[in-house]
């Protein structure tokens with residue numbers, strides 16, 4: 001735990017080199033992508049819009065989400081990866097209606113996702129490149145998820161949540177978020193794909209912010225398909241891991257297969273119990289899914305399982321104390337709509353930790369909008 005910053009940087013760098021994580025390969029990709037046009041759209045070269053125009057631009061977000069979602073479903077970016085193509089060629093490959101596909105591409109050109117040359121052929125811009133499946137910056141899985149009925153229909157019912165305090169997802173889909181996913185493989189796969197991808201995008205930031213070398217067993221609670229745990233275990237060859245999530249989810253955890261000799265998968269509910277035997281318990285983007293009461297239940301189960309000298313590591317976006325503009329309201333509204341969770345401030349996390357028998361020791365900022373909150377167990381006799 002006390003390795004100095006340079007050792008940590010070295011580990012992170014080795015991970016970046018060996019695993020080809022996003023930060024390093026991203027720089028290389030940019031250097032290789034001279035053929036891609038920089039991002040330009042109809043608004044970028046003009047004067048700022050007047051307030052009503054800006055408001056209408058914001059309101060047209062529903063068109064933008066579905067246009068990008070449609071392009072992602074068709075795999076347009078992958079088809080354009082090797083160079084410009086005509087609409088007819090794209091339509092033949094994707095079985096889309098060519099005149100309508102042209103109109104979709106014209107919209108995408110107007111917002112800077114693709115570029116149409118003088119011969120009427122379309123190519124990717126740097127922005128559109130992020131919709132390629134194998135781009136180091138790929139967010140195609142987000143494009144697939146955000147426009148799909150799972151998220152889209154729930155957000156369409158946001159007003160219900162605002163008026164009642166209930167979660168719109170349950171109102172629209174008839175079951176709470178994770179219960180609904182339990183019966184729907186396809187939609188669960190789309191959700192888990194974006195969770196995995198976003199963990200991959202964040203792994204380098206976690207590794208450069210935190211030194212895991214003092215631990216012997218790291219337990220990832222609600223670890224999804226294991227992308228974060230696999231990233232950390234790859235950087236620390238002597239560390240063992242336990243991936244804990246719902247049984248169906250850990251069954252699909254391909255990310256930890258390459259390190260299966262050091263990583264056990266355990267299925268179960270964190271509202272019942274979590275695996276014992278770890279000296280570090282990590283929860284990334286888990287607590288924000290839940291109300292305070294349920295989050296405390298999860299943490300209490302971690303408190304039961306953790307070694308007395310262990311560390312609790314919670315990775316979340318923090319709501320700043322001073323009301324400064326920051327990205328957390330976007331996730332907060334999404335959590336409210338999907339299931340009664342919320343984004344929290346450092347003080348609110350400290351309260352949750354305390355109620356569950358942990359002390360919040362420090363907050364470690366990362367090279368991402370997220371922070372690591374490090375806690376340790378308070379003595380068994382202590383309050384909580």
Ligand SMILES: C[S@@+](CC[C@H](N)C(=O)[O-])C[C@H]1O[C@@H](n2cnc3c(N)ncnc32)[C@H](O)[C@@H]1O
Nearest residue numbers: 195199222223224245246249268269270284285
């Ligand atoms: C927002 S995702 C975060 C996944 C992962 N930690 C990451 O950062 O990509 C929340 C995770 O909690 C898991 N989960 C939900 N309910 C659970 C429960 N009752 N017990 C264990 N895991 C659960 C989900 O399956 C999902 O993988």
